[in-house]
Each structure stands twice: as C-alpha cells, then as structure tokens.
Amino acid sequence: MRKLALLSAIFTFSFAYSQESIESLKKQLEEQRKLIQELEKKIEALEKSLEKEKAQKEVKTPKEDTVTKPADRTFELKYKFGEKRQPYALFTQPSFLPNISLIIDSSFVSRNISDKSYEEREIDNFFHGHGHGHDHGHGLNTKKGFNFNYAELYFYAPVDPYFDLYATVPITEKGAELEEGYFVTRSLPFGFQVKGGKFRSSFGRFNQKHPHAWDFAKSPLIYEALFGEEGLVEKGVQITWLAPTKFYLLFGAEVLQGENERSFGYEGFEIGHVDVKNASVPNLYVGFVKTSYDIGNLSLLTGLSYAMGRHRVYHVDGQEKHGFAGRTRIFGLDLTARYNLDSYRYISFEGEYIFRNVKRTEYEYDGNILTSDYQKLNQSGFYTQLVYKFHKNWRTGVRYDLINKNEENGTKATPNLPAYYAMLEYQPTEFSYIRLQGGQSKAYYIDGVRRKVNEVVLQFNLAIGAHGAHPF
Amino acid sequence: MKKVLFLILAFISLSFAKLEVLVTYPWIEDLVKNVGGNHVNVKALAKGSEDPHFIVPKPSYIAMARRANLLIINGASLEIGFIPVIIQQSNNPNIQPGRQGFLDLSNFVELIQKPERVSRDLGDVHPEGNPHYNLDPYNIPILAKAIKERLCMLDTKNCPSYESNLNTFVSKWNTKLAEWDEKMSKTRIKKVIQYHKQYDYFLNRYGIETVATIEPLPGISPNPRHVENLIKLVKPQNVNYILQNVYHERKTAEYISSKTGIPYVILPHDVGSLPNIKNLFDLFDHIVRSFEK
Numbered sequence: 001m002r003k004l005a006l007l008s009a010i011f012t013f014s015f016a017y018s019q020e021s022i023e024s025l026k027k028q029l030e031e032q033r034k035l036i037q038e039l040e041k042k043i044e045a046l047e048k049s050l051e052k053e054k055a056q057k058e059v060k061t062p063k064e065d066t067v068t069k070p071a072d073r074t075f076e077l078k079y080k081f082g083e084k085r086q087p088y089a090l091f092t093q094p095s096f097l098p099n100i101s102l103i104i105d106s107s108f109v110s111r112n113i114s115d116k117s118y119e120e121r122e123i124d125n126f127f128h129g130h131g132h133g134h135d136h137g138h139g140l141n142t143k144k145g146f147n148f149n150y151a152e153l154y155f156y157a158p159v160d161p162y163f164d165l166y167a168t169v170p171i172t173e174k175g176a177e178l179e180e181g182y183f184v185t186r187s188l189p190f191g192f193q194v195k196g197g198k199f200r201s202s203f204g205r206f207n208q209k210h211p212h213a214w215d216f217a218k219s220p221l222i223y224e225a226l227f228g229e230e231g232l233v234e235k236g237v238q239i240t241w242l243a244p245t246k247f248y249l250l251f252g253a254e255v256l257q258g259e260n261e262r263s264f265g266y267e268g269f270e271i272g273h274v275d276v277k278n279a280s281v282p283n284l285y286v287g288f289v290k291t292s293y294d295i296g297n298l299s300l301l302t303g304l305s306y307a308m309g310r311h312r313v314y315h316v317d318g319q320e321k322h323g324f325a326g327r328t329r330i331f332g333l334d335l336t337a338r339y340n341l342d343s344y345r346y347i348s349f350e351g352e353y354i355f356r357n358v359k360r361t362e363y364e365y366d367g368n369i370l371t372s373d374y375q376k377l378n379q380s381g382f383y384t385q386l387v388y389k390f391h392k393n394w395r396t397g398v399r400y401d402l403i404n405k406n407e408e409n410g411t412k413a414t415p416n417l418p419a420y421y422a423m424l425e426y427q428p429t430e431f432s433y434i435r436l437q438g439g440q441s442k443a444y445y446i447d448g449v450r451r452k453v454n455e456v457v458l459q460f461n462l463a464i465g466a467h468g469a470h471p472f
Numbered sequence: 473m474k475k476v477l478f479l480i481l482a483f484i485s486l487s488f489a490k491l492e493v494l495v496t497y498p499w500i501e502d503l504v505k506n507v508g509g510n511h512v513n514v515k516a517l518a519k520g521s522e523d524p525h526f527i528v529p530k531p532s533y534i535a536m537a538r539r540a541n542l543l544i545i546n547g548a549s550l551e552i553g554f555i556p557v558i559i560q561q562s563n564n565p566n567i568q569p570g571r572q573g574f575l576d577l578s579n580f581v582e583l584i585q586k587p588e589r590v591s592r593d594l595g596d597v598h599p600e601g602n603p604h605y606n607l608d609p610y611n612i613p614i615l616a617k618a619i620k621e622r623l624c625m626l627d628t629k630n631c632p633s634y635e636s637n638l639n640t641f642v643s644k645w646n647t648k649l650a651e652w653d654e655k656m657s658k659t660r661i662k663k664v665i666q667y668h669k670q671y672d673y674f675l676n677r678y679g680i681e682t683v684a685t686i687e688p689l690p691g692i693s694p695n696p697r698h699v700e701n702l703i704k705l706v707k708p709q710n711v712n713y714i715l716q717n718v719y720h721e722r723k724t725a726e727y728i729s730s731k732t733g734i735p736y737v738i739l740p741h742d743v744g745s746l747p748n749i750k751n752l753f754d755l756f757d758h759i760v761r762s763f764e765k
Contacts, residue, residue, distance in 0.1 A: 242562070
C-alpha cells in the first residue's frame with residue numbers, strides 16, 4: 001500500500017516535473033524563434049539601408065545629360081528638410097499644452113458727463129480723481145462710445161501631482177499685465193490647501209470674481225471705494241482649511257504684501273522735514289471664514305472677513321505734496337442665497353457689507369509750510385443685488401449700492417451716497433453674453449461738486465478656448 | 473462598563489471604516505449601492521431630474537468631496553461645468569485625478585460619435601464622443617465590474633463581499649437584458665427624433681435610427697426655422713416617435729407632435745428622472761416599455 005502511494009507520488013512528481021521541463025523547453029523555443037525574427041528584421045533593415053545608400057550615391061553622381069527628378073517629389077522634400085526638422089519635432093509636447101482661453105470684453109457706453117470728468121471722479125476720504133498727474137490706465141467702460149476693455153488670457157494646468165498653476169493676463173490697448181499668477185497645492189493632507197503668488201484675495205464674496213464673471217458691468221461702489229476697480233489683488237500666500245463637517249465650512253488666512261493704493265500701501269515718503277518710514281512687509285493680513293447650507297433647492301453661502309495692514313499714500317501735484325500714513329482695518333460680511341428653479345433658471349440674492357476703520361496722519365506740504373492732521377475714519381457701505389435667470393439664455397437683475405457711513409473724526413464727511421443699476425443679459429451659450437445695463441450713481445464728486453452720473457452700457461463678452469468652470 | 477465602551481468604540485470604528493463614495497449622477501450611485509452593499513456610504517451630487525450638463529457647483533458639494541474616499545464620475549466632459557471646481561476646492565488629495573480615489577467610468581466603455589473636428593461652432597460637442605453611454609444596458613455590467621475593482625483596490629478586506637454582490641447584480645441584470653432584448657426585438661419603432669443626442673447608445677443597441685434632434689446643435693436652443701424643417705422631415709423619413717427628456721422644454725416636442733400627429737414620449741435618462749424610477753432596472757424597464765408599440 002505504502003509502496004503504491006510512494007510510487008504514485010513519484011510518478012505524479014516526475015510527471016509534473018516533465019510537464020514543467022516541457023513548458024520551459026517551449027519557452028526557450030519561443031524565445032529563440034523571437035530572436036531569429038528579430039535578426040531577420042535587422043538584416044532586412046540593413047539591406048534596405050544599403051539599397052538606400054546605393055540610391056543616394058546614384059543620386060549624387062548623376063550624368064549631366066540625364067538629370068531626372070525623382071518621381072516622388074515629396075520624398076525629395078522630406079529628404080531635404082525632414083532631417084533638419086526632426087530633432088525639434090521629436091521634443092514637441094502638444095499634449096502637454098495647458099488649458100488656454102481668451103476672453104474679449106468690449107462695450108458701447110453712453111454717459112451724461114465727459115470722459116475727463118468721469119476720470120476725475122472722487123469721493124472724499126475714499127479716493128481722489130486720477131487728474132493728479134498719475135495715469136493709472138485702468139478701469140472698464142471709461143470712455144463714452146466704444147470701449148475695448150480687455151482681452152484676457154487665462155492659463156491653467158497641473159504642474160505635477162503636487163501643484164496646479166493658474167495665470168490671468170489681461171491685455172488692454174496699453175499693453176499686457178499680469179493680473180494673477182499663482183500656484184495651488186493639490187495634495188496636502190487634513191484638508192489644507194496653500195496658494196501662493198499674485199492672486200485675488202478671498203476677502204468677502206465679490207472680490208474673487210473675475211470681471212467676466214461679474215453679474216453687472218461695474219464693480220460695486222463700496223469695492224471701488226475701498227479697493228479700486230480691480231479689487232484686492234495682492235502678492236502673497238494663502239492657507240485654507242476645509243473642515244471635515246457635513247456642511248461647508250472653510251477657514252482661511254492670507255499674508256500679503258499690502259500694496260493696494262486705496263486702503264493699504266507700505267512705501268514711506270519724505271514730506272517737508274518729516275520722514276515717514278516704510279511699513280514693515282508683509283503689510284497686509286487677511287482672515288476669513290465661509291460657510292454654506294442647502295435647504296432644498298435653496299443654497300446659502302455666508303462669510304465673515306477681516307483685513308488689517310499699514311496705510312501709506314503719497315501724491316505729488318505740482319508744488320503741492322500730499323501724504324497719508326497710518327493703519328487700516330476692514331471687516332466684511334457677505335450673504336448669497338440662490339434658489340434654483342430648475343437646471344437653467346434661478347433667483348439669486350447677493351449682498352455684502354463692508355466697514356473700514358482708518359487711523360492716519362495726513363500731511364500737506366506746499367513748498368513752505370507742512371501741516372499735519374490726525375484723522376480717524378469710520379466708513380462703511382454695501383451692495384445688494386437680485387439676479388433672476390428666467391430662461392436658459394436670459395438673465396435680468398438689479399443692484400443697489402450705498403455708502404452709508406463716511407465719518408472723519410466723528411463728523412460726517414459726505415451724506416449717504418447711493419447708486420443703482422439694472423441689467424438684461426442674453427447668453428446664447430455659456431461662452432458668450434451680451435448685456436445691456438443702465439444705472440445712475442449719485443456717489444461721485446467732480447471738482448468738489450456732487451454730480452449725478454447716468455450711464456448705459458452695452459457689453460459684449462466672448463470666450464474661446466479651454467476655460468475652467470466657475471465656482472458657485 | 474468596559475464592554476459597553478468597547479462596543480461603542482468598535483461601533484464607531486466600524487462606522488468610520490465604511491468607504492465614503494461620492495458620485496456625480498444617481499445611476500452611478502445605484503451601481504455603487506449594488507456592488508458596495510452595506511460596506512460603503514454613497515452619495516450623488518446631481519439629481520436625476522436635472523440636466524446632467526448644467527449642475528451647479530454648490531459649496532455643499534465641496535464639503536461632500538472633502539470627506540470622500542472615492543469620487544466616481546461619468547467623464548467624457550459631461551461634468552466639465554462643475555466637477556473640476558469641486559475637486560480643486562475640496563482640499564482632498566485622495567480624489568484628485570490620477571489618484572486611486574478618482575474613477576472616470578468613461579474609460580471602460582467605447583464611446584460613439586467621436587467628432588472628427590472639434591469646434592464650438594458645432595455647439596457643445598464633446599471631443600471624447602457622446603457621453604450618455606449609461607443608456608446602453610450592455611454597458612452596465614462592465615461599469616459595475618470597474619466599480620468593483622476599484623472598491624477592492626481601496627478596501628481589500630471587503631473584496632469578497634463586493635465580488636459576490638457584483639455576481640448577484642450581473643446575473644440579475646443578464647436575466648433582465650434577455651427580457652429587454654426580447655421586447656425590443658418586437659418594437660415597430662424604427663426612426664425617431666430626439667431633443668438631444670441622449671438616447672443614442674440605447675437606440676444604436678436596438679437598431680433604431682435618430683433622424684434629427686430638436687436642438688439644431690448640441691446645447692443650442694431650437695429656432696422656428698429648424699423646427700419647420702423637422703416637421704418636413706417626419707413624413708418622408710417615416711419618423712415614428714419623438715423622444716423628449718425630462719429637463720428640456722416640452723413645447724417644441726408638443727408642437728411637432730401636434731403638427732405631424734406622431735406621438736412624443738417623455739423618457740427618463742437617469743435614476744430619479746421620474747418619481748417611479750428608483751433604480752437602474754426601473755430605468756430600462758421604463759424606457760423599454762415606452763418602445764412596446
């Protein structure tokens with residue numbers, strides 16, 4: 001019995017072994033066959049190249065009376081240029097082209113005041129007209145008649161598994177500038193993300209939106225007053241933490257250079273015998289928290305923001321020199337409520353209230369006498385807007401802007417300053433829109449006189465190329 | 473006391489151990505439920521009644537993406553209008569494209585109607601081809617398998633369970649497939665007009681021809697001239713049916729139907745498109761029933 005078992009064991013073993021050896025033999029054979037095939041191929045290739053050489057020699061030494069062109073002219077061209085071009089073609093990487101898009105914005109504007117007056121518009125204690133000898137060349141829809149606002153180049157691609165890179169380069173008639181260029185991390189753990197470079201601050205709600213994504217042709221009055229028409233765009237870094245909660249809860253902090261002319265600025269100046277030192281940089285610190293809830297088809301998004309930094313402004317106007325030095329604090333509260341009626345239609349409310357507190361010294365020097373004056377500014381304003389997308393291709397909306405507080409050392413510097421706008425927009429597709437906007441601003445002073453500014457803007461905005469989706 | 477504590481802890485750790493799966497559309501949610509069983513928590517961003525091309529990237533979706541272990545998308549640029557921002561803002565490295573926690577289902581099926589030329593003057597074309605591949609019932613088992621493989625990759629411990637769930641689902645599906653094939657072989661509908669090239673995978677499968685679409689180009693709303701041309705097409709082409717999806721306007725389909733006398737039918741395209749479509753079986757049952765004429 002045992003013998004039988006042993007025998008059968010040996011048998012099966014040897015069988016398995018032989019099977020294995022047959023298997024390996026087969027493999028070897030297969031490999032040899034492959035080798036032979038490869039050799040054959042090589043020989044063929046060699047023969048071909050020899051033939052080619054021969055042919056080439058023949059081409060090189062043609063008999064003068066029998067110069068014949070090769071039948072295939074493309075071969076001749078390839079032979080002539082192909083070699084030269086190939087080294088470059090080898091290393092082109094068209095599939096690594098980033099997403100590129102170009103957005104063009106142009107308009108027709110009708111306004112009741114002259115272009116010069118519009119450029120010199122000002123609001124006391126917020127900003128002064130551009131007539132003081134320094135031309136910024138910024139702003140949208142600044143001229144009556146036709147305007148070419150911008151051709152905005154947008155680039156985006158992942159850099160590697162760790163970073164995304166974005167750049168926005170608006171080109172105006174005066175040249176190109178880098179509005180934004182920043183990286184964003186894509187693999188930090190625990191819900192963190194870091195952004196660095198030059199970017200739109202996440203302060204508030206409106207500030208992050210690119211002009212082509214605005215609901216109206218003009219930025220809200222309080223934004224124009226506090227940050228300028230481009231908004232708060234700064235160099236620096238941002239870190240955000242998204243809480244692992246069921247609802248959206250985002251905390252963020254930014255450390256920024258703080259160059260914004262209307263609220264910050266760090267470069268010191270010499271005025272009369274006073275030497276105002278540079279503020280230490282980075283000059284601007286921003287913190288924010290944003291949260292969002294859904295109630296059925298209603299989405300609510302709300303945020304609290306805070307910004308603080310030093311404040312330095314200096315102008316030279318002929319003989320007169322004018323400067324401010326101090327510090328600024330800004331608080332913002334925003335709320336967006338969007339009710340989706342279906343896939344295409346929605347009603348959206350958006351509002352933002354911003355308060356600014358500035359403590360600064362104002363210096364004035366006329367060449368002989370230097371005067372200085374302490375100012376404490378408490379200023380605030382808001383915008384509220386209602387946008388109704390009533391058809392896949394149509395939107396309409398109204399916006400109310402108000403500066404409701406402008407106090408200097410406890411006394412009112414200006415009364416309440418309102419502005420109203422209404423718009424109707426036709427969007428043939430998500431890549432184009434035509435917007436008609438009308439409105440009136442009672443906020444601006446021109447040469448010290450408060451003026452009503454009525455304007456109608458017909459805006460054309462079109463995008464080509466690969467443009468990413470817009471956030472909520 | 474200690475035992476109770478242990479039990480509570482064990483329960484907590486168990487509940488944490490569940491794989492969090494986020495998907496873009498309800499039909500994917502249903503597939504994941506079938507394959508994942510009770511080892512996964514799955515949630516869909518879009519509703520079946522919404523236009524899959526126009527989903528709003530709500531901040532609440534970002535919060536959901538933050539907590540996900542796996543994000544499964546339809547792909548073929550169908551989600552181009554909302555999923556990139558959600559992924560970018562999710563602060564979640566695991567679901568970034570290229571990672572194991574990101575799965576694009578369009579990679580597992582053959583897409584039809586890949587355009588030779590891509591330009592936006594052709595409307596909202598998808599360079600990859602027609603993205604509505606979920607409406608070919610033969611694609612569903614393949615996609616279920618792709619999901620199973622990924623779940624196994626992320627959660628090896630429960631792999632046997634996913635495997636057996638898949639087998640149960642596929643065998644059930646195959647029985648249904650035979651039934652649907654049988655029913656569709658008897659349909660007298662051979663030519664249709666549809667609003668958008670949405671049901672082409674289903675129609676191709678059963679040899680039904682799309683003569684024209686109500687939208688002149690993908691994503692472009694119909695205009696009167698185009699509608700008149702459609703009406704002229706119906707008689708000479710012998711069109712039997714107008715297929716209307718749940719989210720587009722119905723007036724045009726109603727108008728063409730009233731002018732030509734051919735019926736129009738509202739077809740679901742996803743789970744939840746209509747209140748009675750609770751899962752993928754319901755979806756195809758409903759579509760097939762609409763062709764039993």
